[in-house]
Structure formats: structure tokens, C-alpha cells
Amino acid sequence: MYFPYLRGRQYELLALSELVDSKRLGKHVMPVIEPIKLSSTLINTLNSYIQNENEIAIIHNPQVGSFLKDLKDEKKSEISKKYEELLRNQLVIKAHIFNTSSQSELTQLKIKEFNKKDLMVICNNRDFIDLYSEEFSTESPRYSLIPDESVFRRKIKSNRILLDDKFEKQNRNTDYAEIDEPFSDDHLFYQDDEFIGFSDFSIVGDNFLEAGFAPYAVALHVVYFAEDKSLRIKHFVSDSNEDITNPAGKFYEALKKLNNWDMTHKMNTLGLKELLMHFKNETYPGLGTIKKLTIMHHIELIGQYLDEVE
Structure with a gap:
């Protein structure tokens, strides 16, 4: 089972919604959202998963962003009420991040009649x-996401999910140029290591930045299977990277490289198909949509693999 962990930015939520609405998610994929803000896009995403009868996990105590503050904002009382209603749906799995306030936060979940054994x-x-x-001395949570470290494995033995950041972040987009590197083999060996699933931060990484910035270079991060079925990631980077002007032109430069590469690495995913359609049509969808499509490609590719082997 694969648990892609995303922070709930607009493009990440849209990626998850489009995958489930287009029936491209896969039967062995459960997304995990750490919401950074209370938004209509978040509500729509949860609704999409409920309507399609797919489970999705939502972290009730995110450690980044303004979500918890938004819940208390009177101006957002209507959307807050909708969120609380959606939490009651059995397809929305409640998730908790352990932190210094965990005891009181878990008590609040109990008061709201959420059972510990159903938690992630x-x-x-x-x-x-x-x-x-x-906290879990008498019963285990449904899922426990932990790092692959002995200190965790010794004490957390039930329903373990392997959580690891696979994305090798570079300081600048230009630093990704010509890099083709290993990404993950957790999908091959997680059961051998006594985990019941695996989780990562897709092609985004664990590092969280609230605000974006105009990049000098455009980079496309595309995962693919090697001959041994391990997952690799290839980075396609623009060439005219002297300043921040003409992002559409930079995108087309990087996309042309991806299009040439794809001729010998045919992969049938919705995200990659839509990305290459922009090359054919010479259109520029914006950096957020580019990120959305590469996330969609990664998650669908893993879903395809798991549907074949499980």
C-alpha cells in the first residue's frame, strides 16, 4: 500500500482530486494530506474521495501553515463546519502527528468520539x-508512519508504514541539469522489512516553504521504472536561465527534452500525457499546474505497479 504524503498546497490537492475523479488513483493508494490552510479546494478534494469511495487521510494537527488558525477564524465558520462534517465520514481517515501537544490533542479526538484504533x-x-x-499501550492505531530506523522499529511493531523523503533537493533548479538518479525501491522491499506500506513526499520533498518564488530555471522532475523495477527520477531543465523572464519559453525548453526522452520511455499516465500535450500545443499552463502534473504522474505510476503485483 502506498501513502503519498502531501502538504495540501493548491496544486497538490488538485493533483489528488484529478487522479481520483479520472479513476487513475489505483486500488492500493491512500493519500495523506497535512493541510496548510482551510480552503474550498481542500473541501472539494475530500468530497471527491468520498464520492468516489476512496479513502484519504487528513492530519488534524498540521505542524506547518495556517490551517489550525483558519479553523478558529469566524470569517471561515461556514467552511470550517463543512470540514468538521466531512471528518465524520468513514472514508476520511483521521491522522495525528506526534508532538509536544499530543496528549491534549488526542484527548480532544476522544471527546469528539474518534477511536484511537481507527487513527493514522x-x-x-x-x-x-x-x-x-x-498512548497506544492497549491498542494499536490503524497505521503508524515511521522512519526506517531501528529505534522506531524496536518500539513500534504493529501496522507500520515506512515514511521517507526520497527527493534529493538542490539549492537551485539549474543544479538538477542532466541528473538521472535513484529515487526509491521501497515498493519492492517494504514487506520484506515488515512494513505494511510505504510513504514519501512525492517529487516535492519534505521541506516546506509557504511562499513560492520566480525561478531562473524551469525543472521537470519525472520518475520512471528502471529495468530492475526500482524507481529512478530524471530532471529536465531549461537552458536560458540567466534571469527570471520568459518562464513559458523556459518551460518549453525543458519540455522538449522530456518529449524526446519519452519517445523511448513510453509511460501511460494521465499526468505525463497532459504534460506532453502542452508540448504539442505549445501552451504554458503555469508552474503550479506543471508541479500538479508531475505529482499525478508519480502517484499514478506507483498505483499501476501495485495494482499489478498486489
């Missing part, structure tokens, strides 16, 4: 392993 929990900080053991 994320424990990726050694300081909270003992608290995890204390």
Missing part, C-alpha cells in the same frame, strides 16, 4: 516514541 499516526521524532507507547 505519524511518529518521526525520537523524543515522542515513549509517548506513542504510552
Whole structure:
């Protein structure tokens, strides 16, 4: 089972919605959202998963962004009410990140009549392993996302999901030029390592930045299967990178490289198909849509693989 972990930016939510609405998600994929803000796009995404009868996990105590503040904003009371209603749906899996406030936050979930055994929990900080053991001494959560480290494996033994950031972040987009590198083999070996699933931050990475910026270069990050079925990632980077002008032209430069490469690496995913359609039509959808499509490609590709082998 694959649990792509996304931070709930606009383009990430749209990627998840389009995958499930187009029936491209795969039967063995459950997205995990750490929402950074309370938005209509978040509500629509949860609704899409409910309508398509697909499970999706939502973290009730995100550690980044303004989501918790938004929930208390009187101006957003209507959308907040809709969110609370959606949380009651059994297809929306409640998730919790262990932190210094976990005891009170888990108590609040209990008051709201959410059972601990139905939760997904994320424990990726050694300081909270003992608290995890204390909170789940009599029953295990449905899923426990943990790093692949012995200190976690020794104490967290049930329903373990391997959580790891696979994206090798570079300082500048130009630094990705010509790089073709290993991405992940967790889909091959997670069961051998006594995990019931695996999770990553797709082609975005764990590093969170609230605000974007105009890049000097446009980079497309595309994953693909090697001959041994391990996952690799190839980066396609624009050439005219002296300043921030003409992002559409930079996109076309990078996309031309991807189009040439795809001629010998045919992959049937909706995200890649739509990306290459922009090359054919010579259109520029914007940087957010570009990121959305490459995320869609990654998640669908893993879903295809798991549907074949599981």
C-alpha cells in the first residue's frame, strides 16, 4: 500500500482530486494530506474521495501553515463546519502527528468520539516514541508512519508504514541539469522489512516553504521504472536561465527534452500525457499546474505497479 504524503498546497490537492475523479488513483493508494490552510479546494478534494469511495487521510494537527488558525477564524465558520462534517465520514481517515501537544490533542479526538484504533499516526521524532507507547499501550492505531530506523522499529511493531523523503533537493533548479538518479525501491522491499506500506513526499520533498518564488530555471522532475523495477527520477531543465523572464519559453525548453526522452520511455499516465500535450500545443499552463502534473504522474505510476503485483 502506498501513502503519498502531501502538504495540501493548491496544486497538490488538485493533483489528488484529478487522479481520483479520472479513476487513475489505483486500488492500493491512500493519500495523506497535512493541510496548510482551510480552503474550498481542500473541501472539494475530500468530497471527491468520498464520492468516489476512496479513502484519504487528513492530519488534524498540521505542524506547518495556517490551517489550525483558519479553523478558529469566524470569517471561515461556514467552511470550517463543512470540514468538521466531512471528518465524520468513514472514508476520511483521521491522522495525528506526534508532538509536544499530543496528549491534549488526542484527548480532544476522544471527546469528539474518534477511536484511537481507527487513527493514522505519524511518529518521526525520537523524543515522542515513549509517548506513542504510552498512548497506544492497549491498542494499536490503524497505521503508524515511521522512519526506517531501528529505534522506531524496536518500539513500534504493529501496522507500520515506512515514511521517507526520497527527493534529493538542490539549492537551485539549474543544479538538477542532466541528473538521472535513484529515487526509491521501497515498493519492492517494504514487506520484506515488515512494513505494511510505504510513504514519501512525492517529487516535492519534505521541506516546506509557504511562499513560492520566480525561478531562473524551469525543472521537470519525472520518475520512471528502471529495468530492475526500482524507481529512478530524471530532471529536465531549461537552458536560458540567466534571469527570471520568459518562464513559458523556459518551460518549453525543458519540455522538449522530456518529449524526446519519452519517445523511448513510453509511460501511460494521465499526468505525463497532459504534460506532453502542452508540448504539442505549445501552451504554458503555469508552474503550479506543471508541479500538479508531475505529482499525478508519480502517484499514478506507483498505483499501476501495485495494482499489478498486489
